[in-house]
Amino acid sequence: MHIVIMGCGRVGSALAQTLEEQGHTVAVIDQDPTAFRRLGSTFSGRRVTGIGFDQDTLREAGIEEAGAFAAVSSGDNSNIIAARVAREMFGIENVAARIYDPRRAEVYQRLGIPTVATVRWTADQMLRRLLPSGAEPLWRDPTGGVQLAEVHTSPAWVGHRISRLQEETGVRVAFLTRLGEAILPSSQTVLQEGDLVHVMMRTDEIDRVEAAFAKGPEEGGGH
Numbered sequence: 001m002h003i004v005i006m007g008c009g010r011v012g013s014a015l016a017q018t019l020e021e022q023g024h025t026v027a028v029i030d031q032d033p034t035a036f037r038r039l040g041s042t043f044s045g046r047r048v049t050g051i052g053f054d055q056d057t058l059r060e061a062g063i064e065e066a067g068a069f070a071a072v073s074s075g076d077n078s079n080i081i082a083a084r085v086a087r088e089m090f091g092i093e094n095v096a097a098r099i100y101d102p103r104r105a106e107v108y109q110r111l112g113i114p115t116v117a118t119v120r121w122t123a124d125q126m127l128r129r130l131l132p133s134g135a136e137p138l139w140r141d142p143t144g145g146v147q148l149a150e151v152h153t154s155p156a157w158v159g160h161r162i163s164r165l166q167e168e169t170g171v172r173v174a175f176l177t178r179l180g181e182a183i184l185p186s187s188q189t190v191l192q193e194g195d196l197v198h199v200m201m202r203t204d205e206i207d208r209v210e211a212a213f214a215k216g217p218e219e220g221g222g223h
Contacts, residue, residue, distance in 0.1 A: 004029065004061045006052030006082050007073030011098065013038035015070060020045055027061035030073075053082035055089060068094035076100055083113045110142055138198065145203055148174055153197045156216025163187040169212040171199040 001024050005012050008030040016026045016039060027046035030036065036047040050057030052073060063069065069086035071079035076099050083097040096114045099105040105117040139148040157165055162173050162185040176183050177196040183189075191197070201209050 001025075001067035002027070002062050002065050003068045003070070004058065004063050004066045004086070006030075006069070006071045006079070007098075008032075008035040008038055008047075009072065009074060010038070012070070012072045015072065016045060017043060025062075027066075029057055029061050051078075053078060053085045055085065058082075058085065058090065063090050063092065066090075066092060068092065069096075071095075071097040073098075074100075076104055080104075080108055080113060080115075083108075084111070087113070109140075112142070140203065146200065147203050147206075148198060148200055149206070150196055150198050151209060151213045153191070153195070153213045154216040155193070157191050157213070158193050158195075160191055160217055161187065162189045162191060164217060165191065165197075165213075168218060169199075169209055170205070171201045171209055174198050174200050 003019050003024050004027045005016050005019075006029045008016070008028050012028060012030070013035075016028050020026050020043060025045060026043075027048055028036065028039065029048045029050055029052045031049065031051060033047075033049045039045075039047070046061060048057060048061045050060070052058070052071060063086060066086075069083065069092045071082040071086075073079055073082075079097040079099065083095045086092040087095045096116060097108065099108060099115045099117050102117040105115040108115050138150060140146070151171075153165075162176075166173055173185055175198050176185055176189070176191075177198070178192060179194070197213070199209070
């Protein structure tokens with residue numbers, strides 16, 4: 001796939017190098033030609049100097065044959081404008097924009113532009129490790145009715161099957177993070193110490209689900 005990236009800062013350059021290593025062709029757009037130094041000498045993709053939401057600049061970067069577009073410059077407005085141009089003018093389906101202001105991110109999400117709110121996400125991830133309690137939303141559907149969340153799980157659940165956790169809490173476990181690796185559990189998977197549990201649930205059931213995960217299994221049930 002050909003992928004166009006707007007912004008050659010730390011995120012853009014790392015993304016470009018990773019995608020190229022995976023066999024994709026990549027074009028990187030930045031207003032500052034010195035920013036391309038971050039790509040290193042081994043990067044073989046296109047380096048396009050210009051404004052990322054300018055249609056001619058995007059064409060020079062190969063947007064017309066691209067399968068995806070990432071807007072990761074340092075400006076929220078530039079990122080969202082570029083993402084909308086890529087989607088609405090050039091018909092790119094796989095589009096994502098980095099947004100620093102988390103309040104804006106929700107607005108743009110409703111416009112159908114997937115966003116990554118960098119500062120909020122990093123802060124939330126740190127808080128999860130420092131204060132592991134409750135549920136931390138990782139994704140919401142555009143209507144806000146369903147969400148994927150990491151839910152703090154009582155140690156009392158360790159040694160019990162995921163199937164029992166699902167039955168007693170009424171949620172669907174989407175995946176576990178175990179020793180830094182994501183795993184898709186089966187009905188036979190047993191919860192281990194240190195597992196992070198990520199569940200799909202209705203947004204209006206968060207309080208009930210948090211309470212059930214914090215309480216532990218009901219007495220008298222089997223493993």
